[in-house]
Amino acid sequence: MRLHRPSAVLASVASAFVATILVGISPAHAEDTWSVPAKASITIKGHGYGHGHGMSQHGAEGAARQGRSHRQILGFYYPGTRVGEAKGRVKVLITADTTDDLVVRARRGLRVRDSAGGGRLTLPDNGASRWRVAVTSSGVDRVSYRTDGWHRWRDLKGYGEFDAAGSPVTLVTPAGARSYRGRLRAVPASTGSRARDTVNVTSLENYVKGVVPQEVPATWSPAAVRAQAVAARTYAAYERAHPLSSRYQICDTTSCQVYGGVSAEHPASNRAVDATRAEIRSYGGEPAFTQFSSSSGGWTSAGSMPYLPAQPDPYDGWSGNPHHKWSVKVTDTRIEKAFPSLGNLRRIVVLRRDGNGQWGGRIESIRLVGGRGSVTTSGDTFRFALGLKSEWLTFVVSSR
Numbered sequence: 364m365r366l367h368r369p370s371a372v373l374a375s376v377a378s379a380f381v382a383t384i385l386v387g388i389s390p391a392h393a394e395d396t397w398s399v400p401a402k403a404s405i406t407i408k409g410h411g412y413g414h415g416h417g418m419s420q421h422g423a424e425g426a427a428r429q430g431r432s433h434r435q436i437l438g439f440y441y442p443g444t445r446v447g448e449a450k451g452r453v454k455v456l457i458t459a460d461t462t463d464d465l466v467v468r469a470r471r472g473l474r475v476r477d478s479a480g481g482g483r484l485t486l487p488d489n490g491a492s493r494w495r496v497a498v499t500s501s502g503v504d505r506v507s508y509r510t511d512g513w514h515r516w517r518d519l520k521g522y523g524e525f526d527a528a529g530s531p532v533t534l535v536t537p538a539g540a541r542s543y544r545g546r547l548r549a550v551p552a553s554t555g556s557r558a559r560d561t562v563n564v565t566s567l568e569n570y571v572k573g574v575v576p577q578e579v580p581a582t583w584s585p586a587a588v589r590a591q592a593v594a595a596r597t598y599a600a601y602e603r604a605h606p607l608s609s610r611y612q613i614c615d616t617t618s619c620q621v622y623g624g625v626s627a628e629h630p631a632s633n634r635a636v637d638a639t640r641a642e643i644r645s646y647g648g649e650p651a652f653t654q655f656s657s658s659s660g661g662w663t664s665a666g667s668m669p670y671l672p673a674q675p676d677p678y679d680g681w682s683g684n685p686h687h688k689w690s691v692k693v694t695d696t697r698i699e700k701a702f703p704s705l706g707n708l709r710r711i712v713v714l715r716r717d718g719n720g721q722w723g724g725r726i727e728s729i730r731l732v733g734g735r736g737s738v739t740t741s742g743d744t745f746r747f748a749l750g751l752k753s754e755w756l757t758f759v760v761s762s763r
Contacts, residue, residue, distance in 0.1 A: 380521065384572035393466040395713035395723070397760045403708070404763040405697040409756035410721065411679075412686035413656025414743075415664035416671050417441060418594055420579050420587075420657050425681035427584035436590040437644055440655060440663070441679075447645030449600035454543070455571045455622055456611040460561035464497035465549035468533040469524050475506055478548075479521030484580065486516075493535060496523035496549045498557045504549070505708075522559070524548035531625045534561065543624035544569040550610040562611045563624065571596045572628050572636050577621035578655075581629035588635040593657075595620055596636075597643035617698035646670055656735040660755050662720040673719050689752055698731065701748040705733025711758055714739070725755040 367573040388400035399405070412418075412723040418440035426436045434446065461478045467473070486494060489507035496519070499505050524546045525532050531542040545565030552558040575581065575594045579588060598620055599613055606612040643752075646653045652668050661680055665673040680687045697709045710732040716723035726742030742754030 397711040400762045412658040416666035416689040418652040419659035420681040420686040423590045424587040425678035427586035431588045433589035441670045444644040444651045447643045449643045454611040455563045456614045457561040459538040466495045466535040467629035470732045472528045476521040524648025541626045575632040576629040592635045594653040595709040597653040707737030722757045
């Protein structure tokens with residue numbers, strides 16, 4: 364932090380105020396402009412990993428190591444929320460199943476159900492290795508089994524789903540096999556489509572068990588893993604109330620939260636889920652939008668909800684967090700390839716930051732000036748174009 368005499372502070376504030384009115388953004392500072400030589404090596408220094416909204420997962424572990432309980436951790440990262448409850452089921456899109464059929468491994472107790480009506484039918488123990496629901500050329504959903512080849516078993520009036528009477532079912536996808544609790548359902552990708560999406564319909568608790576060890580190490584401090592369990596359960600409950608589709612409510616990737624089914628479960632994280640059963644964070648009587656990311660870098664960023672403020676994070680900087688501070692070296696050529704309309708990169712100008720933390724905080728707007736033109740973009744876009752951990756960063760430029 365720089366120290367200024369009172370008169371200097373007043374002058375600086377007045378200048379900033381006038382500049383903001385004139386240009387509509389925070390004024391650029393000299394240290395936020397870098398000239399880039401023809402052949403340059405650029406060291407990018409940064410803080411944090413991810414968008415920084417809500418809970419820092421590494422911060423939760425840092426807080427747990429300081430003796431904070433999971434409710435204290437959640438109360439800090441989601442101020443203004445309260446303890447609530449959520450139960451029931453959730454419908455999860457399984458993105459790894461990119462084919463237009465639903466294929467599962469045969470097992471004892473495997474059943475199929477027709478969405479058009481009727482009960483669940485137990486599939487015969489006929490030596491099959493796999494069972495499938497696929498759409499025929501006439502648009503009928505057909506149940507088939509595989510021995511020496513695929514054989515028709517029954518046609519359905521609606522679409523089909525498999526379950527195994529409370530036991531996991533193993534889904535076969537182009538990416539490999541993975542087991543899921545609950546039901547595996549083949550649903551039309553859109554109304555009237557012959558393409559099929561695979562959806563896992565399972566209890567909220569079983570879903571969270573498949574999320575937590577995908578998001579944080581299951582062997583972290585119990586309070587941190589419990590905080591993740593509650594955050595994940597709350598996020599799913601929020602998404603269930605704001606579904607992605609009429610056929611499913613949430614996905615299984617980082618676009619939502621990572622979910623790996625029963626194949627991903629770990630005994631330690633399962634204990635954390637059981638210990639917080641049905642517990643969520645609520646705001647105004649509804650599930651909160653509990654965003655989280657790997658590391659805040661020491662300052663969270665403002666999100667879209669009042670309980671997602673920008674605030675200093677005293678827990679993120681514990682010694683085991685590799686993302687609190689980071690550095691990566693790139694060449695000017697790498698930036699030029701990411702933004703080809705520039706030509707030869709000549710200057711980097713940070714136009715606006717969020718004002719929180721070192722260097723003035725996360726980049727909100729950045730301009731790249733090249734020999735053929737310039738590009739003005741968001742800090743997020745710049746970050747993803749170069750594969751950086753976050754948009755809270757600065758530059759050191761030298762010749763190479």
